[in-house]
Amino acid sequence: MKKLLVAVAFMLVAQMGMAQDAAFKADAVKFLNISGTASTFEMMTKDIVKNAPADKQAAFKKDLDVSIQELIGKMADLYMTEFTHDDIKAMIKYYETPVGKKAAAKTGVLFEKGQVVGQEWGMGLQSIMMKYME
Structure with missing residues (x-):
């Protein structure tokens, strides 16, 4: 009987853990x-279509959208290894504020402008590399 109670208690704890993980x-x-992260993935792939x-x-x-959702799931798993649930809740709370919403809305613009800045930096880096390759 004692083993049965221990087994039932273990199962209940495991189910509670799974619910918390979900x-x-x-x-x-x-x-x-x-936060705009998911929309960035969609923006990055729009030209692929x-x-x-x-x-x-x-x-x-349609298949690409499914793939993006799978990617978001994997990214969520990654975030779960680097942040606590309370951390994630705090970040959600920030992105629900006016400034957080503005930051999320600017993600696409910043991504596009950031690509240009990165390309310019890369071109400048080539000249620096050439200086040391000669």
Whole structure:
């Protein structure tokens, strides 16, 4: 009887842990969505769709969207290893504020402008490298 009670208690604790992990994962996904991270993935792939034949773009986009959701799930797992659930909740709270919403809304603009700045830096880096390669 004692073994049965221990087994039942263990199962209940395991189920509670799984429920907490599910809530943690849901919050990590929510953070990625409201912070603008998920939309950045979508923005990065929008031009990829144009490379598919016109008559297959809709189907390709659908598969790509599924792939992005899988990526977001994996990114959520990554965030769960680097942050506590309370950390994620605090970050969500920030992104629900006016300035947090503004930061998330600017993610796309900053990404595009950041690409230009990065390309310019890369070109400058080439000249520095050439100086030391001669």
